[in-house]
Amino acid sequence: MTLPNEHLLDWLRDAHAMEQQAEKMLTAQAERLEHYPELRERIEQHITETEGQQRLLVECIERLGGTTSTLKDLAGKLMAFGQAVGGMTMSDEVVKGAMAGYVFENLEIASYTVLIEAATHAGDTVTADACRSILKEEIAMADWLKDHLPQITHAFLQRSADPDQEAKR
Ligand code: MG
Ligand code: FE
Secondary structure, eight states: OOHHHHHHHHHHHHHHHHHHHHHHHHHHHHHHHSOOOOOOOOHHHHHHHHHHHHHHHHHHHHTTOOOOOTTOOOOHHHHHHHHHHHHHHOTHHHHHHHHHHHHHHHHHHHHHHHHHHHHTTTTTTHHHHHHHHHHHHHHHHHHHHHHHHHHHHHHHHHHHTTTTTTTOO
């Protein structure tokens, strides 16, 4: 038997590991981007948001009597995904990176949707509110990426066809 509070704490720790992975991926992406300033700027904004999300999650975890020092190995599970994004050397890395970013934001959206219900179920309205405010930022980032994928693809294809320009990042 596992009490609702234990699941909640577990999932908050998973989310914290996910946000650490998000920060690594986003930082790697932003550092590599040279020719797509608008995308880079949006990613940098989301890095700041991600740092705030980590702080909120730590507060929730500690309020429930947990600690982030014994992180479950979700970070490891997400590593393959992170490497696909972070270690990009593909000729179309800007496009693949934006696609992977969109997928990752949707993983975050799913995670916070689950957490809001778990927190509500456990009667922890503070955590539910924190997760709602994080969820808003994840939805905004996912929407931005989806809306800008055509533009990013267009810019990439144009740069690709020009022998004097680097397109991939
Ligand atoms: Mg996040
Ligand atoms: Fe995010």
